Amino acid sequence: MLGFLLYLFMKLLFSFWIHPIRAYRKLKKNGFGGPTPSFPLGNIREMKNSMKNNIINNNDSSSLSVASSAVSHDIHSTVFPYFARWQKSHGKVFIYWLGTEPFLYIADPEFLKEMSSGVLGKSWGKPNVFKHDREPMFGNGLVMVEGDDWAMASLMVEPATKMLDRWTTLINSGKPEIDVEREITTTAGEIIARTSFGLSYQNGSKVFEKLRAMQITLFNSNRYVGVPFSKLMCPKKNLEAKKLGKEIDQLLLSIIDARKKSWDYESPQKDLLGLLMEGKQVDGRAGKSLTARELVDECKTFFFGGHETTALALTWTLLLLATHPNWQNQLRDEIKEVIGDGEIDFAKLSGLKKMGWVMNEVLRLYSPAPNAQRQAREDIKVDDLVIPNGTNIWIDVVGMHHDPAIWGDDVFEFRPERFKDDHLYGGCKHKMGFLPFGFGGRMCVGRNLTTMEYKVVLTLMLTRFSFSISPSYSHSPSILLSLRPRHGLPLIVQPL
Template sequence: MSSEVLAKSWGKPTVFKNDRDPMFGNGLVMTEGDEWVRHRHVITPAFNPTNLKVMAKLMVESTTNMLDNWTTLINSGKPEIDVEKEITTTAGEIIAKTSFGISYQSGQLVLQKLRALQMTLFMSNRFVGVPFSKFFFPKRTLEAKRLGKEIDQLFLSIITDRKKSMKAGKPSHDLLGLLLQGSTHVDSRLGKTLTPQQLVDECKTFFFGGHETTALAITWTLLLLATHPEWQTQLRDEIKEVVKDGEFDVNMLAGLKKMGWVLNEVLRLYPSSPNLQRQAREDIRVDDLTIPNGTNMWIDVVAMHHDPDLWGEDVNEFKPERFKGDMHGGCKHKMGYVPFGFGGRMCIGRNLMFMEYKVVLTLILSRFSFTLSPTYTHSPAILLSLRPKYGLPLRFQPL
């Protein structure tokens, strides 16, 4: 069976669409078929190289403000900082500015609501896919709907303000601007325009996905660098070699090869998306096995990334060098490493994530060394994403 046929034979499980509707609605993550093609066609231009370079300047600005605050705390005798909280807040500010052009205050409000929704949906024991399961937790179901509607209203307000600005002749080339252009111009090949609710759903999807994945990748990286100081040194030496004594420039990021290895290894050990789900849209024959139409498949990415049969006996060790010259890190199967999904639905924002990761990490390593706080408790938890349950306290020393 060809890969094209296989791709059309699988879709997003209905149970997960219903379960996550308050958070993602019918955005790019949940759409399928021609609808998905249309949404992706509208969104893709937001991630072209020119737009990414403009975004980089805002990333440097937000990160520098965060690090200046860290310096103030350290100088006042408070060297211990919960970087998970700090990085998540700054990543939210970055996505607010770069993709939606909204203020820090508005971005923080959206971020707070999304985090509350995430906790409501994924903190408690749940029965995903069980008929009428929403009636088992009526308070949680009502709270999720309430938060979902509040977030919708926030984005509708942001969209309305942006429409007024664009009508006044102020151009906009960020994600929201391109979404609005796509909602007013019909592509004859792709059909109808995006509705107001679809615009809101895409905003929710990208605000959450755009900050969560990057923030967690940086957070887990800081944990692993704190426990492997030799890699702090290697990355710092690479930064000095690439940046030299000049001013930091986004074009230099491609030269940070070892930092790319570290990112790949972090995403192997702590993938932001710990599992993937697919549902058979028809009976699918694989060798002698028939997978019935409607079957839900759960792909355990964490287990796959920690499988010694795929990676070898050092599978649980932090070894970024395994990705030197090998994009699959020496994995014995090309589909054994899937930090951004696979196939045509691979994460559209991965290049934005790569850039933000390198910008933030470069600025942190250029100003501080850090060690793990003795108060840290290692407890990775799945709350849709894989995150440190009790935060990540680190102790910083200015260089």
């Protein structure tokens, strides 16, 4: 017993003390600087204090109505105050620590290009520390499936129309102020449930509500990712997350079992769940059949990511259009010219060019996915620097999207026309400076479905209503895994 305890002590000492010290020295020797960490929290304490001060400052200014102060799109120092401060001291590439885990911070598109240009898919992956931390929410889902035929796009219209009819009822009852963020998020959840899994509203809303509860549980609490035995520091939150995870698993398993019982081998249902169950186009390996566990994990990941990105893109779009009514009018004119006054012809959606500019500009200013993460699976050389095997990599998308050095002096302005002549990069001085859907082999495969849903729902909204900022709106973008308005988005909605 004494020998076993000594062995366990030595193993823990090596894992949580000796190994991190060696990694720290190696990174310093390889030329990487950064804020000085302290055992066992790394730089977490400094990050939490920075966020706490930022929230206090925002709350102090929240009493100011939007009518008396312009909405500022310079949000990097709001959502990532510690990164903004560290950039001033250490540049756009440096090392910081979450507990005993080193992270290479990157907000330099040229460094990102050099790093990724010679890297094969097997040379990096998702950080293990985040896989373990977020396992109850996503499992091991990779979201590597994309259907060939999105004819089910017509299923998007009914949930969106139902939402707009509800708005009309509220307005007629004398309640023109509507929290559109909550409304759009719920509707986007119903859309992804129907188009990707063939679920009824009732079953889809159950999954969505539990995923949202888990998101709040995991990402709106004092967490210590990377700290030894961190799960023991917040046992109640971790147990709650695991319980929600099991409930979601059981719900999805019952849905999968029901689909299997009604499976038609001659003409299987061509939604996302059908493609996954057929084993097509999964992780680039044709014909790979998935286990029940893998199916559940893929469904959880796609269900969350599939509705969250579109919902937040639409939410931030309405904020920007509410503060720029001239662009509301431009989009309405384009809709009338391209789509007409009748039902939406999905073949014509690609003709909504200005709407595409607006979407890209929204994704630049308020990217729903504020960062991308990788982990080096082997040593990666970038010029004279070496990123050691095992190093976590944090790519600051918000930082690059708001960098005047690569976007110019108007970087904080809402200017969709910047994408008129350069619809892919918006005149960005570096192609790796605009990453609305990630990059490389792990670029978001749902981007085409997101774009279609965005155009369908926004078209329906703009042809029925006009939008303006409510005096009660407090501009406070925050990170809850995704970038979202901390206090919702109340708008004054008026029928046309």
